[in-house]
Amino acid sequence: MALRHAVLAALLDGEYSGYQLAKAFDVGVANFWHALPQQLYAELAKLEKEGLVTGRQVVQETRPNKRLFRVSEAGLAELEEFVQAASKPSFIRDDLLVKVQAVDRVGAGPVIEQLEERASAAEARIGLFGELLRRMRDGADEEEFLRRGGRIGPYLTCMRGLAFEEGHRDWCRRTAAVLRERQRDGTEGSGKTGAARTANWKRGT
Structure with a gap:
């Protein structure tokens, strides 16, 4: 495309x-x-x-x-x-997921903070999509609009955007909660600072 x-x-x-x-x-x-x-x-x-x-x-x-x-x-x-024309498969490319992938060997604090920021941003977009969908329906029930509404394409793509943001918000919140809990339990790495854990890992200790 x-x-x-x-x-x-x-x-x-x-x-x-x-x-x-x-x-x-x-x-x-x-x-x-x-x-x-x-x-x-x-x-x-x-x-x-x-x-x-x-x-x-x-x-x-x-x-x-x-x-x-x-x-x-x-x-x-x-x-x-x-x-x-045939559509190409979609894929995710997100630097935040790279940071989560590495969180066992680096400090979790900045990752948790960024996850919470992403969740807040997703929540704001959820509100925008919800309002946009309501305006498109113009007072109609959603199921009725989906069956008999006017131009349906923009509505369906906004539904996909809403579902994406809801899923992203929920994943960010869940992941941040898991990492915070592991910090409290001392399960995060070895309990040392990110730099110290990385140094120990490189030495194989």
Whole structure:
């Protein structure tokens, strides 16, 4: 998958300026494809040049003019081709998991602190996803919306983002609790500082 496909899919909801697209990515699309605003602006320019999106200038009296983009017929054809292609398996690449993997030989304190920070960040995103899903349903029951709602794609991807953040929060909290308990019980390594444990391990003691 390329960034262009995520941009084209996001533009299916209507016309977006570069700023509006960046906001849409930050709230919803970022749960499955991360991109910086400057990357999105550059991608929009490329897509317009290739005819996959069309843009129009909007004149504003009190603010700078803005350019709005929508998917073209060629862009829809590009998405059709992308949807038919086989999807690659997903995988995790997370520096925090590397730190947890090494926690038996290094100090657990910083790892516990980072796990708690991640859990708090996930909790905040859970709230954002919950609010976004409620806005999409517009008062409808979720099961009813899933059966008969309008555009269902963004709702389903937000459900996946919510489930991911809930799982990540729960794992971080559980892992931090386990490491704290092992610290209290003196089970963490040899009970020495991280540097001392590493030195002993290298010496084979």
